[in-house]
Amino acid sequence: MTVEDLHQLAMTARKACRLRCCTVGGCLSANSLVVKQRLEAAVTNAGLSDRIAVSGVGCMGLCSQGPLVQIDPSGDLFAKVTPDQADQIVAEIEGVKNREKGTGKPQNFSPSPSPLSPALPFFTRQYRIVLENSGLIDPEQIEDYIAVKGYEALHQSLREMQPEVVVDTITRSGLRGRGGAGYPTGLKWATVAKMPLGQKYVVCNADEGDPGAYMDRSVLESDPHRVLEGMAIAAYAIGANQGFIYVRGEYPLAISHLQTAIRQAKRHGLLGSQIFDSPFNFRVDLRIGAGAFVCGEETALMASIEGKRGIPRPRPPYPAESGLWGCPTLINNVETFANIAPIMRNGADWFAAIGTEHSKGTKVFSLTGKVKNAGLIEVPMGISLREIVADMGEGTPDGKQIKAVQTGGPSGGCVPAAAFDTPVDYESLKDLGSTMGSGGMIVMDEDTRMVDVAQFFMEFCMDESCGKCIPCRAGTVQLYQLLTKFKTNQATSADLEQLEMLCDVVKHTSLCGLGQTAPNPVLSTLRYFRSEYLAAIALSTPSPARK
Amino acid sequence: MVHPATVTETGSRTVTNKRQLLLEAALKRHQYRPDALIEVLHTAQELFGYLAPDLLLHIARSLRLPPSHVYGVATFYHFFSLEPKGAHTCTVCMGTACYVKGASQLLSTLEHETSIKAGETAPDGQLSLMTARCLGACGIAPVVVFDDQLEGHQTSDIVCDRLHTCLSANQP
Numbered sequence: 003m004t005v006e007d008l009h010q011l012a013m014t015a016r017k018a019c020r021l022r023c024c025t026v027g028g029c030l031s032a033n034s035l036v037v038k039q040r041l042e043a044a045v046t047n048a049g050l051s052d053r054i055a056v057s058g059v060g061c062m063g064l065c066s067q068g069p070l071v072q073i074d075p076s077g078d079l080f081a082k083v084t085p086d087q088a089d090q091i092v093a094e095i096e097g098v099k100n101r102e103k104g105t106g107k108p109q110n111f112s113p114s115p116s117p118l119s120p121a122l123p124f125f126t127r128q129y130r131i132v133l134e135n136s137g138l139i140d141p142e143q144i145e146d147y148i149a150v151k152g153y154e155a156l157h158q159s160l161r162e163m164q165p166e167v168v169v170d171t172i173t174r175s176g177l178r179g180r181g182g183a184g185y186p187t188g189l190k191w192a193t194v195a196k197m198p199l200g201q202k203y204v205v206c207n208a209d210e211g212d213p214g215a216y217m218d219r220s221v222l223e224s225d226p227h228r229v230l231e232g233m234a235i236a237a238y239a240i241g242a243n244q245g246f247i248y249v250r251g252e253y254p255l256a257i258s259h260l261q262t263a264i265r266q267a268k269r270h271g272l273l274g275s276q277i278f279d280s281p282f283n284f285r286v287d288l289r290i291g292a293g294a295f296v297c298g299e300e301t302a303l304m305a306s307i308e309g310k311r312g313i314p315r316p317r318p319p320y321p322a323e324s325g326l327w328g329c330p331t332l333i334n335n336v337e338t339f340a341n342i343a344p345i346m347r348n349g350a351d352w353f354a355a356i357g358t359e360h361s362k363g364t365k366v367f368s369l370t371g372k373v374k375n376a377g378l379i380e381v382p383m384g385i386s387l388r389e390i391v392a393d394m395g396e397g398t399p400d401g402k403q404i405k406a407v408q409t410g411g412p413s414g415g416c417v418p419a420a421a422f423d424t425p426v427d428y429e430s431l432k433d434l435g436s437t438m439g440s441g442g443m444i445v446m447d448e449d450t451r452m453v454d455v456a457q458f459f460m461e462f463c464m465d466e467s468c469g470k471c472i473p474c475r476a477g478t479v480q481l482y483q484l485l486t487k488f489k490t491n492q493a494t495s496a497d498l499e500q501l502e503m504l505c506d507v508v509k510h511t512s513l514c515g516l517g518q519t520a521p522n523p524v525l526s527t528l529r530y531f532r533s534e535y536l537a538a539i540a541l542s543t544p545s546p547a548r549k
Numbered sequence: 550m551v552h553p554a555t556v557t558e559t560g561s562r563t564v565t566n567k568r569q570l571l572l573e574a575a576l577k578r579h580q581y582r583p584d585a586l587i588e589v590l591h592t593a594q595e596l597f598g599y600l601a602p603d604l605l606l607h608i609a610r611s612l613r614l615p616p617s618h619v620y621g622v623a624t625f626y627h628f629f630s631l632e633p634k635g636a637h638t639c640t641v642c643m644g645t646a647c648y649v650k651g652a653s654q655l656l657s658t659l660e661h662e663t664s665i666k667a668g669e670t671a672p673d674g675q676l677s678l679m680t681a682r683c684l685g686a687c688g689i690a691p692v693v694v695f696d697d698q699l700e701g702h703q704t705s706d707i708v709c710d711r712l713h714t715c716l717s718a719n720q721p
Contacts, residue, residue: 250685
């Protein structure tokens, strides 16, 4: 495979006009496959199949309005498309065509499919790097990915750069891990690269367990080749020849798209032996998770890949020194790998110019909960929460007051509306008692009781605790019981004291990230919504003497 | 209604043999490597619906692992079920986005309607009611899955209607 072959592949017959229909995620559940079939039938019936192509593409972002259909090249976007509207949408293209050719008056169509303006702040405020192809290309066609410069970055790295130069480029770009902790990616790569020669592994952490977050699912479903390309570049940089993608069992479509992508990449010589006629070999295998949140923790994830119970172990040694089967292992999140190819293509300086001083680039968030425009967004670091929630999300659907935004899943916290002007970056969110997390952003309105939210997350952590260390195993149960007292108005001020004390113990003595961050939702709600806890105490009915 | 387990004897034996062959093929594909345990368990559950004790024992012997290890792994992961599931399944997503949009009300409606609790299977074996941590369909929350068909924007009324359609449909 040479670069010329790549371009040849990309030149597969392109039609003048394309109808893109989202066939992943939320749209898929809203019957978008039938919509796509009806669009294909409508095109055939109108005798336009030589001019108009119908493609099933990845996520376009505004999932709450699905199924979404967009027309190329006009850019017209339709929301909540039903199968019956297919004919009208195809007729709309004909109208465009007639206008372009100047044949006849522009037909004044007022299609009943509800048009959506691509000029909505939801779309215009985004800066798409990770999602640049999402919604534009067919994730099951490698040719589509290659046509948008796919695998060029891998070619460039293998043929023109030494591995150290690749690591250096990533270091200079300032990219930080997108899984939540924000560890500098270049530093991690350099550590693994420096380990003595021998078997090394690259692992993609696609065990997206944070409830309310689905960025990784969307990236894997909409643009799987980008993740494979990022992993291959990483493998070249650190000297690995084997990769694993650990993906959640709850994401069957992502698994199927990844399997297709791996098969296609192998067939075209972009994975496997002697990639691009270089001495570099790299194979990727999938590992399917079996529903354990703790497996998102890197040491637990490795245990799970080895076929064991997903139980974390103390670090050090870090996976970079002793990971899978004792070999040096590089573990990065899906979104981190998805950032690699654009950085290699456009240069470190280009990436470093986006974002804030310490948080470079963009971040994908899943904006959900009580918000009008729920969906997936990619914004530059440093944008304020207010811009995201009020401008892009357009507030709550029923005009209620927004109370807080929860970020970071069960390890994060609730940011109150008063702090919405804070810029979104790793440090600012940490200062607020929350975390960037993997990118879930759940909007809560005045109806949401914060004590209930804290209890909800504690129940989650209690169930998901692996049971290895006592502070987490027993502490989360005790915290859950205390929070239940607050929820049911049976708490006393002594309970509040104990709650705070126990949070402190669990946070500082647990073995892994799950336990260390489990008290965060409690601590952040205590910090900003203490009045709700006090109100629960005030309302509490003196119950018979308890133990 | 015929309980799924009470199929005619010969029929069930052929099916079991076929499943057994597919499981052996999967074991062979993984070269009986002990670290392929989770993959093998996935395949076994897909084929048999749940992981019965003798099935686990068979896998343990094939992969040369102690039965305690196999049992430990099978019980650790939520995805694996050691009990047979109902003919139909209904899974309520309890992710954060679904939670703030009223997933717990949906669940109590369903519990009331079916008279079983989350995690249980109805005594007639027709329905298993389950909860999920997050299905990654947060943009259309709250979501409920009926027999692998994910439905978004659910309300108490819709969910009951959908449940009855699901129950009256043929076994998936």
